[in-house]
Amino acid sequence: MSGARLFGPAWLTEGVKEALLQALVALILAVPLIGLKTVQEPGGLGLQTRWPAVAIAVACVFVGRLLLVIARHIWPPRPKAAHSPVVAARIRRFVRLLGPATIAFALLLPFLPFADRYVLDVSILVLTYVMLGWGLNIVVGLAGLLDLGYVAFYAVGAYSYALFAANFGLSFWACLPIAGALAATFGILLGFPVLRLRGDYLAIVTLGFGEMIRVILINWSSLTNGPRGISGIPRPDFFGVPFNPSPAPDASAFHTLFGIAYSPIQRVIFLYYLILVLALLTNLFTLRIRKLPVGRAWEALREDEIACRSLGINPTNTKLTAFAIGAMFAGFAGSFFATRQGFISPESFTFLESAIILAIVVLGGMGSQVGIVIAAIVLIGGPELVRELEEYRMLAFGGLMVLIMVWRPRGLLAFREPTIRLADFDRTARARSEPAATVP
């Protein structure tokens, strides 16, 4: 019809239609969101209308969309090329180098010129979440059990350190295994009732479990001091030697032991290395266990539970070990959190924490260890970087997350390295057959 060619070529007409539609949607949204503002008036709340602002917003959407359409016409999107194996191999090599490089950087960080107190504090925070992400990755990424209450085990670890250290005077190193064991016990406690659940149902129950622990912490005042929390948690010492600016004449402190001047940053550096070691232990454990039967059974369980049963894998034990081991690492991280903060309260263990840890795992690409590090840096370090944006900080942060999901919908690093290759067997077979080969 000639009506379709009112002005310009067909693609432009289409584009204008599209932009008009978008502008309409923007109008519907903008009227309540931008157009109406509540203001304090003598007689109560009053409504103020801001129609010019609405008009600007709608116009922005219309023009923006139109520009997008024009841009798309001038530079048409190239058809997505299939990933060539060469590129994939190059990325893989890069990621393999990325791991050791990151570890080397992390080890040197406290001695780099820009590493002041603030940088170290943020790094400690990021590393805590890296460790939590790696711990949750065992449950969600490997075993495929969607756990929305992971923060409960973090809380158990934190409170067990706080209570054991305060009531029995146990040191951090004595409390660490206790906290891990307690958290693992809670993991099994959670695991038993949810053995038959999967997917959404499992997620809801774990969510409830996380809230239950928090509510218990709030209400069991005689043990946990309720919402007021526990303060005065012993700070860590250097394997029995305290960080103390003025030790008693006959006692030693960290700086006298090494014969250096006292500086408050020494404790922070120690905390940094402590969480780095704990996190690397978590990583090492995961990398090792993936190659063991139980780790492989976790991954198989994620893929297909019925097939697992038909192969004689016991799903009960497999799930419980995943819950217990994942919880154990959260317990370790919780102990660290308590000793670092010196104060804990139920407020530190809300659902939002679980959600952030889960977001790190998902954004990293479920199951990818390096991906989790990147995601933790982005999610925890990111808000710090854009601190100058003040109240728009969370908006920028949300936009960043949307961009990641648009750009890489399956997580930053979604590919999975097989845990075994035939070359491993060929090598052992050759090693075995070599003595025989020398016989003429």
Place this chain on the structure above:
Amino acid sequence: MLRIEGLHTFYGSIEALRGVDLEVSSGEIVALIGANGAGKSTLLMTICGQPHAARGQVRFGDDDITRWPTHEIIAAGIAQAPEGRRIFARMSVLENLLMGATSADPQHFESDLTRVFTLFPILKERRDQRGGTLSGGEQQMLAIARALMSRPRLLLLDEPSLGLAPMVVKQIFRVIQEINEQQRVTVFLVEQNAFHALRLAHRGYVLVNGRVTMTGTGRELLANPDIRAAYLEGGH
């Protein structure tokens, strides 16, 4: 080797098996044929203890395995290639095979691997590929190979021809025969593809509405006019 007596299985209030009697002797290939919903898969699942039978008995060798947990049944020497193949899509072919060897002695792993790679050379080529990237036929081969990795005495196959091209079906059935003759594995096969199944099997059973209505050698059943009318006409 496998003896089933008066087996009843329920899904809630629905009685899927209504007293099945059946026997598989050592070294045989036995086929179970029947229409959709006759209870074929339920019978295989009940043998593996998923779900457990309400009444009746499943004997494997000298053991009454009716109430055993699934992983112990598998460890006793029964393997199943489940319906719909159910391979681990994100794991490599080699890892899939490794999972199959869960209940086997690890020291046999290399020789077992060589054995299944000889049966299915294509799997050796694809060993580092993700299971999910294989074609349907290759996935079925992987499912059978994975089941063989547990060194079973009895191999249960649930519709190995499902959704495969005729050429591939022929190939799969040839390998099943090879497994039976050369590897001395007893095979109990559930099929809708009655023609191929009965030609391959030493003996067959026909399952209708949860009951065995007919039994005989594969050749007898193939020649039977009722079977021809119900399961073979029109298709082949």
